[in-house]
Amino acid sequence: MIDFGYTLTKDRQFDYDHGDFRFLRLVRSIEPSLDVCIGCGSCTATCSASQFTNFNIRKLHTVIRRGDPESIKAELKKCMFCGKCQLVCPRGVNLRNLILAMNRAIEQLG
Amino acid sequence: MKQEGKRLIWDEYQKEIADDNYFYVRSCVRQNFFPGAEKTFLRYMKEMGRNVFENPSHTTCSGIGYHSDIVPFETAMTMVARQFALMTEAGYENFVTSCITSFGLYSEVLETWLHFPEVEEKTRVHLRNATGREFVKPKNLAHASDVTYKLRTEISDAGKYRLINQTTGAPIRVVEHIGCHYSRMFPSKGIGGAEYPYVLVGMIEEWGGEVIDYPERRHCCGFGFRQYLVKANRGYSVSASKKKFDSMRPYKPELILTNCPGCPMFLDRWQYTISEMDGTTYGENGQGIPVMTYEELAGLILGYDPWDLGLQVHQVPVESLLDKMGIPYDPEKKFLDKDGNFIGKPKSPSFLKFY
Amino acid sequence: MGNSVIIIGGGISGMTAAGILVQQGLDVTLLEKENETGGHLARWDRLFPDRRKASEVLDFVKAGLNQVKIVTGVTVTGISKHDYDFTITTRIQHPASSIHSQFSASALLLATGFDLFEARKKEEYGYGIYNNVITSADLEDQFKSGKGILTREGKIPGRIGLVHCVGSRDEKVGNLYCSKVCCVTGVKQAIELKEMYPASEVFNFYMDLRMFDRHFEELYYEAQQKWGVSFIRGRLSECAENPDGSIILKTEDTLTGKPLKMTVDLLILLTGFVPAIGTSAICGMLGLKSGTDGFVNSADSHTSNNSSGVPGVFLAGALKGPISIGEAIADARAAAVQLAGYIKSTTAYND
Numbered sequence: 001m002i003d004f005g006y007t008l009t010k011d012r013q014f015d016y017d018h019g020d021f022r023f024l025r026l027v028r029s030i031e032p033s034l035d036v037c038i039g040c041g042s043c044t045a046t047c048s049a050s051q052f053t054n055f056n057i058r059k060l061h062t063v064i065r066r067g068d069p070e071s072i073k074a075e076l077k078k079c080m081f082c083g084k085c086q087l088v089c090p091r092g093v094n095l096r097n098l099i100l101a102m103n104r105a106i107e108q109l110g
Numbered sequence: 111m112k113q114e115g116k117r118l119i120w121d122e123y124q125k126e127i128a129d130d131n132y133f134y135v136r137s138c139v140r141q142n143f144f145p146g147a148e149k150t151f152l153r154y155m156k157e158m159g160r161n162v163f164e165n166p167s168h169t170t171c172s173g174i175g176y177h178s179d180i181v182p183f184e185t186a187m188t189m190v191a192r193q194f195a196l197m198t199e200a201g202y203e204n205f206v207t208s209c210i211t212s213f214g215l216y217s218e219v220l221e222t223w224l225h226f227p228e229v230e231e232k233t234r235v236h237l238r239n240a241t242g243r244e245f246v247k248p249k250n251l252a253h254a255s256d257v258t259y260k261l262r263t264e265i266s267d268a269g270k271y272r273l274i275n276q277t278t279g280a281p282i283r284v285v286e287h288i289g290c291h292y293s294r295m296f297p298s299k300g301i302g303g304a305e306y307p308y309v310l311v312g313m314i315e316e317w318g319g320e321v322i323d324y325p326e327r328r329h330c331c332g333f334g335f336r337q338y339l340v341k342a343n344r345g346y347s348v349s350a351s352k353k354k355f356d357s358m359r360p361y362k363p364e365l366i367l368t369n370c371p372g373c374p375m376f377l378d379r380w381q382y383t384i385s386e387m388d389g390t391t392y393g394e395n396g397q398g399i400p401v402m403t404y405e406e407l408a409g410l411i412l413g414y415d416p417w418d419l420g421l422q423v424h425q426v427p428v429e430s431l432l433d434k435m436g437i438p439y440d441p442e443k444k445f446l447d448k449d450g451n452f453i454g455k456p457k458s459p460s461f462l463k464f465y
Numbered sequence: 466m467g468n469s470v471i472i473i474g475g476g477i478s479g480m481t482a483a484g485i486l487v488q489q490g491l492d493v494t495l496l497e498k499e500n501e502t503g504g505h506l507a508r509w510d511r512l513f514p515d516r517r518k519a520s521e522v523l524d525f526v527k528a529g530l531n532q533v534k535i536v537t538g539v540t541v542t543g544i545s546k547h548d549y550d551f552t553i554t555t556r557i558q559h560p561a562s563s564i565h566s567q568f569s570a571s572a573l574l575l576a577t578g579f580d581l582f583e584a585r586k587k588e589e590y591g592y593g594i595y596n597n598v599i600t601s602a603d604l605e606d607q608f609k610s611g612k613g614i615l616t617r618e619g620k621i622p623g624r625i626g627l628v629h630c631v632g633s634r635d636e637k638v639g640n641l642y643c644s645k646v647c648c649v650t651g652v653k654q655a656i657e658l659k660e661m662y663p664a665s666e667v668f669n670f671y672m673d674l675r676m677f678d679r680h681f682e683e684l685y686y687e688a689q690q691k692w693g694v695s696f697i698r699g700r701l702s703e704c705a706e707n708p709d710g711s712i713i714l715k716t717e718d719t720l721t722g723k724p725l726k727m728t729v730d731l732l733i734l735l736t737g738f739v740p741a742i743g744t745s746a747i748c749g750m751l752g753l754k755s756g757t758d759g760f761v762n763s764a765d766s767h768t769s770n771n772s773s774g775v776p777g778v779f780l781a782g783a784l785k786g787p788i789s790i791g792e793a794i795a796d797a798r799a800a801a802v803q804l805a806g807y808i809k810s811t812t813a814y815n816d
């Protein structure tokens with residue numbers, strides 16, 4: 001291998017056909033209300049953790065639906081489980097349970 | 111795939127291409143990348159009985175600087191105006207460019223002047239002040255691939271070889287790649303438009319090959335001007351080409367045909383670079399996929415000697431294609447110049463099979 | 466001055482108005498350019514939001530047409546007006562010859578409807594090139610045929626994409642407006658596909674979901690909650706064909722800000738409304754004005770939406786812009802009432 005002083009860049013496109021949907025399957029089996037999310041962002045707007053970090057709960061439960069759960073592993077720790085997100089969700093997504101389910105998925109699937 | 115659907119689109123994007131008497135302007139980089147391409151164009155144009163005029167004092171159009179954000183548009187317009195002045199002085203009105211980025215720039219300048227006549231006037235003043243020259247805008251602007259497209263049947267008729275595998279009788283599978291600046295800015299100025307450009311497809315079909323339509327067909331070759339030119343960005347350039355190779359690989363292409371200075375350069379050279387970075391090769395049996403300009407391919411069809419076409423300076427050896435098409439060549443002469451002197455030979459790559 | 470009315474256009478609006486006008490005792494002739502009345506509705510299988518059969522609505526409307534003189538396969542070639550009377554010249558196209566005839570009337574109702582956007586014009590979507598790219602109307606044809614929805618290769622599609630806003634909200638094809646009903650059509654069709662193939666994955670690619678009417682938002686909720694339809698917010702950018710004939714599409718998942726690529730076995734383009742091809746010629750004959758979107762302008766979109774501005778010429782339905790079936794029926798009834806009132810007042814005046 002030659003060092004050219006530059007390297008191949010990782011493709012940041014979601015490659016849905018080769019996505020990892022094990023997280024999504026597990027999370028949905030625990031908390032199916034995720035299905036009715038409309039991506040409105042109310043959860044992120046009110047989130048205690050979002051105000052001072054780039055934590056974004058809406059993005060986290062969206063990326064697992066796109067088959068790219070890698071980024072949630074480190075991020076989800078920032079949630080302080082206050083439940084404000086659930087309070088505002090217009091679709092009645094059970095976000096606290098969803099967060100528990102996501103943590104469970106991280107534990108079980110690594 | 112329904113070809114009729116494409117034909118309907120192709121019918122909508124036809125353009126007028128002058129039949130003779132062309133004022134030809136070269137690319138500032140192609141003679142380094144593909145040294146035989148422009149010479150070959152001039153050769154077959156002459157053989158087809160066409161008059162092509164070159165003025166030795168023409169310059170870069172400055173498009174490469176314009177697209178790299180170092181030449182302002184006003185300067186580029188004045189450079190373009192000077193080229194037009196040389197054409198006017200020589201008594202020509204059909205302007206033909208070798209470079210796709212030039213073609214794009216000339217088109218953009220003419221379109222700008224059409225909508226903003228005051229900008230044209232200002233450019234005329236700039237040119238007059240700088241050089242004392244005057245110009246008439248070309249009656250017909252075409253890229254040299256447009257002209258070759260127009261002559262594709264004549265080339266085929268006069269040709270000795272076809273894009274057909276002589277052993278199996280099967281058409282050679284060809285990926286075509288059009289330079290971004292050919293029709294993306296002005297779809298109506300490219301043969302076949304921007305989504306399904308026909309200019310190279312028409313040549314491939316006429317010369318017996320089979321065109322491959324693959325998912326990343328529209329993706330950039332990887333040049334991207336600043337992506338390549340700034341070393342810190344160069345990883346994006348290789349990665350863009352890799353995206354294309356990964357996408358075309360399942361279709362087993364045997365040739366990549368291009369009409370831009372940058373595209374054949376990067377689609378050819380990066381195959382080596384990628385192979386040295388992660389060991390991946392994209393052709394058959396660890397070889398690369400040969401990459402050609404349309405002039406070089408036209409030259410092969412017409413039976414010109416492959417080494418006269420400059421094919422020995424390609425990174426990916428072209429011999430696999432020559433063998434398939436039944437084109438004879440002398441391996442001993444590959445690295446000799448016209449006087450028989452040894453011109454040097456590249457080191458053998460670690461992964462990419464050298465023929 | 467008599468009580469005869471000519472309606473141009475035999476789709477849902479024209480037929481509805483015809484039924485009302487004969488009830489009012491008027492002498493109604495309906496001119497239709499196609500060989501059948503029914504317009505786009507005749508092609509549709511089921512209607513949003515309740516998925517009732519389109520044919521039931523069509524039968525209901527047609528039931529009122531006994532007294533109506535229906536002339537099909539006819540193109541209007543000229544309209545002239547003298548005092549209160551209109552003369553309409555037409556051409557009936559036959560394979561061998563064309564027959565010209567004339568009609569006269571005291572009032573005109575224009576109900577020339579819309580055309581579906583020609584999906585081929587979105588070149589980057591490959592309609593007419595890639596075998597497994599079809600339109601929402603093609604899908605209705607297939608639903609109607611009852612033969613099931615299969616890919617061109619004869620397989621059950623394991624993954625299906627529905628693309629919103631094809632030919633609408635798109636300056637590139639010259640249509641800035643929203644076609645209004647394609648969103649809910651897309652949700653309806655997604656549900657129908659899931660109902661047919663529960664194991665298949667269905668994705669809707671949208672920019673906004675415009676669930677504008679009663680029960681529509683609920684249908685969207687049902688699609689997510691009961692049927693597991695996935696919605697990805699991003700307009701289809703381009704697609705291409707894989708070696709096996711499946712379609713690879715590119716969009717942005719705008720909710721995460723990342724490009725996304727996905728293979729689908731079948732791609733359905735939700736094509737929007739465009740002004741019907743013959744409408745502008747008829748408008749020219751009457752001096753009527755269209756908006757920049759090409760749809761016909763009424764005298765006042767709030768207060769006189771069925772008046773054309775030319776006395777005796779009325780407007781009904783989708784020639785004024787995208788509307789749903791329910792709205793078309795209501796609009797046609799309103800136009801009929803207004804037209805009948807006009808006839809009565811002018812007849813009384815002349816008698």
Ligand code: SF4
Nearest residue numbers: 047079080082083085
């Ligand atoms: S529970 Fe977590 S995600 Fe929800 S608002 Fe609180 S900190 Fe944010």
Ligand code: SF4
Nearest residue numbers: 037038040041043089
């Ligand atoms: S508030 Fe509810 S509906 Fe809105 S993005 Fe969050 S989870 Fe989804």
Ligand code: SF4
Nearest residue numbers: 630633644645647648
């Ligand atoms: S109704 Fe929906 S799909 Fe149709 S044009 Fe409007 S936003 Fe797009």
